[in-house]
Amino acid sequence: ETGVTQSPTHLIKTRGQQVTLRCSSQSGHNTVSWYQQALGQGPQFIFQYYREEENGRGNFPPRFSGLQFPNYSSELNVNALELDDSALYLCASSLFGRKETQYFGPGTRLLVL
Amino acid sequence: GIQVEQSPPDLILQEGANSTLRCNFSDSVNNLQWFHQNPWGQLINLFYIPSGTKQNGRLSATTVATERYSLLYISSSQTTDSGVYFCAVISDTGGFKTIFGAGTRLFVKA
Numbered sequence: 031e032t033g034v035t036q037s038p039t040h041l042i043k044t045r046g047q048q049v050t051l052r053c054s055s056q057s058g059h060n061t062v063s064w065y066q067q068a069l070g071q072g073p074q075f076i077f078q079y080y081r082e083e084e085n086g087r088g089n090f091p092p093r094f095s096g097l098q099f100p101n102y103s104s105e106l107n108v109n110a111l112e113l114d115d116s117a118l119y120l121c122a123s124s125l126f127g128r129k130e131t132q133y134f135g136p137g138t139r140l141l142v143l
Numbered sequence: 144g145i146q147v148e149q150s151p152p153d154l155i156l157q158e159g160a161n162s163t164l165r166c167n168f169s170d171s172v173n174n175l176q177w178f179h180q181n182p183w184g185q186l187i188n189l190f191y192i193p194s195g196t197k198q199n200g201r202l203s204a205t206t207v208a209t210e211r212y213s214l215l216y217i218s219s220s221q222t223t224d225s226g227v228y229f230c231a232v233i234s235d236t237g238g239f240k241t242i243f244g245a246g247t248r249l250f251v252k253a
Contacts, residue, residue, distance in 0.1 A: 063241065072229055072243035073186075086239045118184050122241075129174045129233045130191035132241065137184045 033057060034123050034135035042141045048109045051138045053121035055102040059133075061085070061126045062104040064096060067118040067137075079104055080126050116142045145170045145234055149244035156220045156251045164215040164247045166230035175206050175213050180227040180246070189215070189228075220251045 033056035043049050055062055061080045065073035075088035079098035093109040102123070108115055118139050124132040146169040156162055166175070177189040190197050190204040192213065197204055201220075206213040217224055227246040234240055 061239075063239075065241075067184075072231075072245050073241075075240040075242065078239050088240055120184075120186065122186075130176070132176070132233075133188060134178075134186035139184070 034121065034133055036119075036121055036135040036138050038138060039136070040139045040141075042143065043111050044143050045111055045113060047111050047142075048107065049111060049140060051106045051108075051119050051121075051140070053104045053106070053123070053135055055104070055123035056133055059123035059125055059131070060102050061124045062098055062102065063122045063124070063132070064104070064106045065120040065122065066090070066115075067120060068114075069117070073120055076106070111142045113142050116140060145172065145232055145242050147230060147232055147242055147244035149228075149230060149247050151247060152245065153248045154250070156249065158220060158222060158251055158253050160220050160251075161216070161218045162220060162249070164217070164228055164249075166213040166215070166244055168211050168213075168230075168232050171208065171211070172232045172234075173208070174233045175208075176231050176233075176241075177204055177213070177215050178229045178231065179224075180229060182226060186229070217249075220249075222251045222253050225249055225251050 035054045063078040064076040067073040077087040078085045082098045097105045118137045120137045122134045148167045174193045194208045203216045231243045
């Protein structure tokens with residue numbers, strides 16, 4: 031186990047709804063990154079948070095937003111869900127600037143109907 | 144942006160066989176990681192290997208940064224090695240982000 035936890039493990043939503051996914055960092059880690067992994071593909075970077083601010087973003091629309099809290103945990107929010115948002119959502123925690131310390135959580139499987 | 148390509152896309156091995164997975168990347172990078180994703184979706188760090196060679200049990204990895212490729216060697220494969228192997232590079236341009244390849248799907252038969 032990596033010490034990174036995510037909730038919920040599975041989720042079913044309908045198109046147009048909103049969803050919030052949660053991630054708790056490994057102890058001592060101050061940075062959280064979120065990834066979307068569609069079936070049969072590699073993970074795609076959504077964004078990273080450090081010191082409660084977005085520190086980098088991939089090619090995802092603004093309806094994907096996030097938060098980081100003072101305890102370094104994080105939320106991923108997706109508004110106006112689309113069918114293509116169905117995927118495994120992974121978060122990873124790390125020490126800022128220490129690339130080799132990135133560890134992934136078990137993921138949340140989201141199905142949009 | 145940086146492109147990461149992995150080969151082969153799929154691999155079927157008999158238990159006990161050896162294999163080599165390859166990762167090519169398009170730009171000079173000073174970092175590269177190999178991950179194993181198990182059938183339940185968990186990504187496990189195998190190696191952080193910006194250059195040189197590292198070994199961990201039956202697995203070893205080599206990165207030749209000047210030639211923009213990395214290799215992952217699996218020796219004496221076991222059924223528990225099945226899953227998807229990803230290589231990834233971390234870009235600092237426009238903020239920190241990890242760029243994954245499409246993966247090599249490995250199935251080891253008993």
